[in-house]
Amino acid sequence: MINLMTGLKERVAGTKPRERHLLLCGGVPCLSLGCRQVKEAVMRELDNYKLSGEIELLEAGCIGNCRLGPTLIVYPEGVVYRRLTVENAKEIIEGHVLGGRLLEHLLHRDDLTNEIQRRREDMPFYRKQQRLVLRNCGVIPPHIESYMSNQGYAALAKALTELSPGQVIEEILRSGLRGRGGGGFPTGRKWQAAREAEGPRKYVICNGDEGDPGAFMDRSIMEGDPHSVLEGMILAGYAVGAGQGYIYVRAEYPLAVRRLEDAIAEARKALLLGNNILRQGFSFDVEIRVGAGAFVCGEETALISSVEGTRGDPSPRPPFPVSKGVWGCPTVINNVETLANIPPIILNGGEWFSRIGTESSKGTKVFALAGKIRHSGLVEVPMGTTLREVIFEIAGGIPDNKEFKAAQTGGPSGGCLTTGHLDLPLDYESLREAGSIIGSGGLIVMDEDTCMVDVARYFSGFNRQESCGKCTTCRIGTKRMLEILEKIAGGRGTEEDLARLESLAELLRNASLCGLGRSAPNPVLSTLRHFRDEYLAHIREKRCPAGVCPDLTRHVIREERCRGCGLCHNICPAGAISKEGRTFRIDPDKCVDCSACVRECPFEAVRGRKRRKELTRA
Amino acid sequence: MKRTAIKRKEKYQELDGVLEKYKGRKGVLIKALSEAQEMYGFLSREVLIHIACELDVPLSEVTSVVSFYSLFKTEPSGRCHIEICSGTACYVKGMQDLLETLEEEINIKPGEVTGDGRFGLSTVNCVGACSAAPVVKIGDELIGDVDSKRLKQLLGKYGHD
Structure with missing residues (x-):
């Protein structure tokens, strides 16, 4: 194995970056905040000072703490400069790189203590994580030489020289690794079934169709560490006896497609893909298939149809893909994060991996935090970490002094966790018991300003739009559920509607063809279970407590902001505003919705009636 | 070859360059359509007919794929x-x-x-x-x-x- 690695390293012939180098986060969120422009500015400055030959500027994948973006890390000190603009480039080069001064105003400060946190290791956001899957994300550039310098492809070399395919599967079985795409099926058992299945050829598919809106860990892994996914796929191919792999990526992720294409080309050149890999007699190649915008293609039978180039229609299971998949041949389908877990397991042993996590859920899980949260981004923690630790200790809690209301996990197939679930260990079983699912790990945090009826309506609209229409229950059921939710949000709902929603949900769960339809009711059932009083407020009192649903909101004066100046009272043409104690109040019967008071108030204390229409997707 | 077919051939020479590599291969329709859309901005009926003829796939199948995926556009968008x-x-x-x-x-x-x-x-x-x-x-x-x-x-x- 050592000889193999030396040979491989000679072929790849990378140079180690010098001690003094700069690392820029090139993840998609940072791109959207202008990191390209910062990069160009830094390069200009390096040129100006004739430093380009000496100091390398590397672009890594997502470093995870997106609130700091665009971010530049100066090595060897590892100092993190955050929220950069083009103007900061000059001072970093002049001040820090040349002058050796720390630029305090560009450093992150703790949310509570205001203490300066210079390096990643100083930030609670990183300190409490255990980065296994994200081991390379945002740490090294996504190229083969950097990957190899961080134990990359050592697991493959080990497997090809020391382990039989059966032993690889045994190692994965021992690790207890379960699918990270949402199903949670034991990966080792899937591989074993595919190995035992008979067929002329076998295939491995990497499911990178991260359709769950709000999840972006797979994108970050594909962009930031594409070789770990490739290595996982080659190992899967070796274990089950497949010769061809496909990576199915969403078209919405153009950067991921580009990085994977580059990685495949690099791997082919290093003899890690193609015929006779590392001259050990095993052949395997990988092709990218780009989706075209259909959520249902994340479902494995639909994904197979799409890989074959047709409509992504799901089909009944059994037969399961492990016995009859692409072109009718046995196919293993694994999620991106699952595959990225494989190399460290093979390298360190299944036993090592099984010591992380809980009894039934081994290893770590990457969560994508977004919504009303201070530090949005990627967080990787051992399975069984509590929701409170993730939201409050790692991600810094809810901004703007708002109250935590719910965390939505599992996207359109999942449900909500509430304040009562804050101490719930995050793993497959506990989340299922709480009426949600871990799903792919998207975690959208909602505060008191989010209406749960509206959230249910949002997901129902999503599921209705994405239903492929093949089976009647899903096609019509999702539409009827959406109609009922729109009726409730519009103030025309009755209590019988809630029972109707529940019975429709039951029907969809039992009679739909694929996972999309079967899980489509989850967001509705979960909000009904935890926020029934909010539904009842919409129905009985015709009131939206969060002030979101357009038909149920009125112009109101927010007491906490009102200073009692009386400007609104003076301008109101309908005489609807009167003094009430220290503040003013709007009489809903007299108000004509002209919004003059909203414009007049200098303290933004009047919350206007929303005139929002239904969300049209096109 | 009919005159309309000859005309179409002339008009879509650029597209033919792309389609050439997909001829006779399995599972490439989505890729071919994506590349055509990148070229023209949207997929007109004429382009779909051309792809169907060149790849020897029924037009009904091409249309069913186009209508299924939300990224395929059959109308031009703004500049x-x-x-x-x-x-x-x-x-x-x-x-x-x-x-x-x-x-x-x-x-x-x-x-x-x-x-x-x-x-x-x-x-x-x-x-x-x-x-x-x-x-x-x-x-x-x-x-x-x-x-x-x-x-x-x-x-x-x-x-x-």
Whole structure:
């Protein structure tokens, strides 16, 4: 194995970056905040000072703490400069790189203590994580030489020289690794079934169709560490006896497609893909298939149809893909994060991996935090970490002094966790018991300003739009559920509607063809279970407590902001505003919705009636 | 060969260069359609017929694939195409305000094009930049943390007065 690695390293012939180098986060969120422009500015400055030959500027994948973006890390000190603009480039080069001064105003400060946190290791956001899957994300550039310098492809070399395919599967079985795409099926058992299945050829598919809106860990892994996914796929191919792999990526992720294409080309050149890999007699190649915008293609039978180039229609299971998949041949389908877990397991042993996590859920899980949260981004923690630790200790809690209301996990197939679930260990079983699912790990945090009826309506609209229409229950059921939710949000709902929603949900769960339809009711059932009083407020009192649903909101004066100046009272043409104690109040019967008071108030204390229409997707 | 077929051949020489590599291969229809759309901006009926003939696939099958996937467009968009992300994080953080702003400023809804053909608008199911929500994509440029004010500035940058 050592000889193999030396040979491989000679072929790849990378140079180690010098001690003094700069690392820029090139993840998609940072791109959207202008990191390209910062990069160009830094390069200009390096040129100006004739430093380009000496100091390398590397672009890594997502470093995870997106609130700091665009971010530049100066090595060897590892100092993190955050929220950069083009103007900061000059001072970093002049001040820090040349002058050796720390630029305090560009450093992150703790949310509570205001203490300066210079390096990643100083930030609670990183300190409490255990980065296994994200081991390379945002740490090294996504190229083969950097990957190899961080134990990359050592697991493959080990497997090809020391382990039989059966032993690889045994190692994965021992690790207890379960699918990270949402199903949670034991990966080792899937591989074993595919190995035992008979067929002329076998295939491995990497499911990178991260359709769950709000999840972006797979994108970050594909962009930031594409070789770990490739290595996982080659190992899967070796274990089950497949010769061809496909990576199915969403078209919405153009950067991921580009990085994977580059990685495949690099791997082919290093003899890690193609015929006779590392001259050990095993052949395997990988092709990218780009989706075209259909959520249902994340479902494995639909994904197979799409890989074959047709409509992504799901089909009944059994037969399961492990016995009859692409072109009718046995196919293993694994999620991106699952595959990225494989190399460290093979390298360190299944036993090592099984010591992380809980009894039934081994290893770590990457969560994508977004919504009303201070530090949005990627967080990787051992399975069984509590929701409170993730939201409050790692991600810094809810901004703007708002109250935590719910965390939505599992996207359109999942449900909500509430304040009562804050101490719930995050793993497959506990989340299922709480009426949600871990799903792919998207975690959208909602505060008191989010209406749960509206959230249910949002997901129902999503599921209705994405239903492929093949089976009647899903096609019509999702539409009827959406109609009922729109009726409730519009103030025309009755209590019988809630029972109707529940019975429709039951029907969809039992009679739909694929996972999309079967899980489509989850967001509705979960909000009904935890926020029934909010539904009842919409129905009985015709009131939206969060002030979101357009038909149920009125112009109101927010007491906490009102200073009692009386400007609104003076301008109101309908005489609807009167003094009430220290503040003013709007009489809903007299108000004509002209919004003059909203414009007049200098303290933004009047919350206007929303005139929002239904969300049209096109 | 019929005259119309000859004419079509001449018109789509560029596309034929792309289709050549896919001829006789399995499972390549989606790829071929994506490349054609990249070339022309949308898939006209004529282009679909041409692809069907060249790849020897029934037109009905080509159309069924095109109508299934939301990224395939059969109508031209504006010269500058705006996509508003409608992912969960963007929704919770106010993407609807952005749609309203666009309706006020350039008077279009998702799926429409402005009268002068300058701007086209659609929504997209999550571009995966949730931590910078709400996110807008204009042409190839992805912009995060957008509010109504910023969106108006962006419209100006792309030629709206």
